Amino acid sequence: MYDLLEILADGEFHSGAQIGVELGITRAAVWKRMQKLQQQADYEIESVSGKGYRLKEGVELLDIKKVQELSGPEFGVVLLKTVDSTNEYAKRLVRNHQRLDVVLAEEQTQGRGRRGRQWQSPYASNLYASFVWPVTEGMRQLEGLSLAVGLAVLQAIDDLGVEDAGLKWPNDILVGEEKIAGVLLELIGDLADQSHVIIGVGINVNMQRPVEEIGQPWTSLRHQLGGYVSRHDVYRGLLGHLRRILSVQKLEGFAALRQQWDARHLxxxxxxxxxxxxxxxxxxxxxxxxxxxxxxxxxxxxxxxxxxxxxxxxxxxx
CATH class of the missing domain: 2.30.30.100 (SH3 type barrels.)
Structure with a gap:
């Protein structure tokens, strides 16, 4: 499915024969994959006799070179097509003593929120990111951390022009009563020795799935802003605010951020x-x-x- 979506990402028409050659499959197999993609992905496929298939709207796939450029040379970044969970992948890296700072994925098959709840993670629709943060200051560095991260996510959403967004304790970002983003923190290691926090962030960017498939009131940047939103722009803003907020959290603790958080407490x-x-x-x-x-x-x-x-x-x- 992913290779097919990459072909269609430009929003132009592609004939079934052309797609079949690129993927090494028959035209009948192309048609079957189109049906499956239409069911599973968050995009509408148009089929026109004599022209072929196209996405009614093109889709911007995340680009590892662009993501690395936005992150800076000091950040190690991996971009996955699909993964069980970016947090789980990051935890495996830490346990295997592999240094990496950011894990991004186009799709999560087992995305999770707080208390083990499923986080809907359709392909190439939203931002799914996990950041690996070393813990060097003990418990003080961790107190209020999930709230601090939620504040950074909210500020990134503010910068994109979303109005009326705010915070629900401890770390949900809502617009009115609808969830637009969430945070999941997981501690790896022993605070008395060497430990890391995996900071998982999920932001609904271009998702358009019916509410009944989500199981709770939700919204997305696309719904709020009235058009397609670049996930590279979302990542740029998130990383900038997260770096600043985490620096304050590490040096001064959550007390230095409490007033900002409480001012946006819905x-x-x-x-x-x-x-x-x-x-x-x-x-x-x-x-x-x-x-x-x-x-x-x-x-x-x-x-x-x-x-x-x-x-x-x-x-x-x-």
Whole structure:
């Protein structure tokens, strides 16, 4: 499927015979692959007798030379056509003592969000990236890190012109009540020795799948901006903001970023329900503290919560 999409990426017509020669298959096999691509990919294929096939809109595939240029010579980058998960690939590299800083993929077959939830990852539609970050300052470097990364993602989205985007604790980026991006952090190694954080970022860029296939309210940069969005531009902005935010996080801790984060906190002042494996907390969101913990005013007073297994939702959200 990937080779076929690469041929069609220019948005021009390609005859079935021409495609068959390039792929080494029959015209009948080309037709079958077109049907499969139409079902699986996020793009509409046009078929015209005498002309052949084309994508109604061309698609920009990620280019490793361009990505490396945007990253700079100090960053080791790998770009994969398909992978189970960019985070899993990055973890395998760290465990095998292979140095690499950024893992990008056109498609994830087992993309994950927080709490093991599936992250829809159609081919050549969105940005799927994992960054390997060495931990040298112990726990202080990790406190509030997922919130800090979410702030960097939000700022990159702001720069593209998206309006009304904000943050949901701990690290979801929403437009209104619709999710546009998410973050997944995973620690590898021992904090007392040598460890790394794998920073996984997923941004919905050009995805157009029906909502029922996603399982939660969502939006994309394309929906918000009204047209096709270059994923190279998204990566450029994300990397720039991530570098700056991570530098502050490492040198000063999350306390230096807390005010910026809280200013974009969409659910501050709203009634929520916070659930974990041991119970349910109801109350009103008061904000976050310098460690990135969520403050909720309950019947017992203000309490603060943290943990990757917590689930937060609005109290009136059925």
């Amino acid at each position: 659910w501050r002042g709203r009634s929520v329900e916070l659930s974990s494996g041991v119970g349910l907390v109801k109350g009103q969101v008061t904000g976050i503290n310098d460690r990135g913990e969520l403050g909720i005013r309950t019947s017992r007073g203000e309490e603060f919560f943290a943990g990757g297994e917590l689930s937060l939702r609005l109290a009136n959200d059925s």
